[in-house]
Amino acid sequence: MKDKGTGAGFGKTILFGEHFVVYGLPGIASGIGDRTIAEIEPAEKYELIDNRPATPDYKQKKKGEMERSMKMILDFMRIDVEKNPVKITLSGNLYCTSGVGASAAMATSIARAFSDLYELNLNDEQINRISYEGEKGTVGTHSGLDNTCATFGGLIWFIKNLEGGENTIEHIDLKEPIDIVLANTGISQDTKEVVMDVKSNKEAEPEKYERIFRDYEAFVHEARSALEGGDFDRLAQLIDRNHELLREITVSCKEAEEIITAAKENGATAGKITGTGRGGYVILLTPRKDIQDRVAKAIEAKGYKTMKTTIGY
Numbered sequence: 001m002k003d004k005g006t007g008a009g010f011g012k013t014i015l016f017g018e019h020f021v022v023y024g025l026p027g028i029a030s031g032i033g034d035r036t037i038a039e040i041e042p043a044e045k046y047e048l049i050d051n052r053p054a055t056p057d058y059k060q061k062k063k064g065e066m067e068r069s070m071k072m073i074l075d076f077m078r079i080d081v082e083k084n085p086v087k088i089t090l091s092g093n094l095y096c097t098s099g100v101g102a103s104a105a106m107a108t109s110i111a112r113a114f115s116d117l118y119e120l121n122l123n124d125e126q127i128n129r130i131s132y133e134g135e136k137g138t139v140g141t142h143s144g145l146d147n148t149c150a151t152f153g154g155l156i157w158f159i160k161n162l163e164g165g166e167n168t169i170e171h172i173d174l175k176e177p178i179d180i181v182l183a184n185t186g187i188s189q190d191t192k193e194v195v196m197d198v199k200s201n202k203e204a205e206p207e208k209y210e211r212i213f214r215d216y217e218a219f220v221h222e223a224r225s226a227l228e229g230g231d232f233d234r235l236a237q238l239i240d241r242n243h244e245l246l247r248e249i250t251v252s253c254k255e256a257e258e259i260i261t262a263a264k265e266n267g268a269t270a271g272k273i274t275g276t277g278r279g280g281y282v283i284l285l286t287p288r289k290d291i292q293d294r295v296a297k298a299i300e301a302k303g304y305k306t307m308k309t310t311i312g313y
């Protein structure tokens, strides 16, 4: 055993398919450069110190989820922190709120830090499996997309295997990096609640949801080709179409709509909710640095925090 173990997990942004991936439809997501770092060292008693930057209500709202997630990770790794107490310190530059994969980044960073501390030499697949378990504590039934991005980073094509077997995870190569702005609505949402709500709406209106799913499936493959071929005009149209479908399943909100309108007035070519929705983050496509700067400034002027970043980490 080492004196201290360290591990990191990437934040993520979903370009296509949040909520739809839960039902086995393809999703496209990317790790972002911002990360959560976990440091774990032996201690007198078990302690979790959370120094991650976060929206004011995030840590309070997520306390129960975090405790459940921790328990699932420890049980799965068969680590007994009563017998062998540790101090876990969370930090990093990933600004925590819903929509940016913060809980998965935390789970991956902790799994990596334990692997480092106890010299377990776990590979990425094993880390991803642990992070998936941790996410069950947070999200309940989930697709596995967030933990996959948190662990592997990069731009990925993802299909959840509904039969419980291996998920499809394919790396998508970009011709050139894509500049985006992530704007924070300032509202934290409980992913589990929103996913359950979408499920009950789907059960209440099966035909509507079937139509929405078919609409989505008809363009998500083209979205992948647009990314691979660097066709940003087509990409922008398809991101907007995805957002229309997210509006239809009621996961947008007035803050997200205000952000998208301000961004488009300042040169963003597309915008959509990314992640859970009803708050959290909005992703804005800003195909040049000067547009990225202008869009971020305009959104900040409306009182929202932004992150200028690039897809494909």
Ligand code: MEV
Pocket (backbone or CB within 6 Å): 017, 018, 019, 020, 021, 022, 099, 101, 139, 141, 142, 143, 144, 145, 146, 191, 195, 275, 276
């Ligand atoms: C949350 O980031 C993404 C959702 O699609 C849930 C999931 O994929 O597990 C809303």
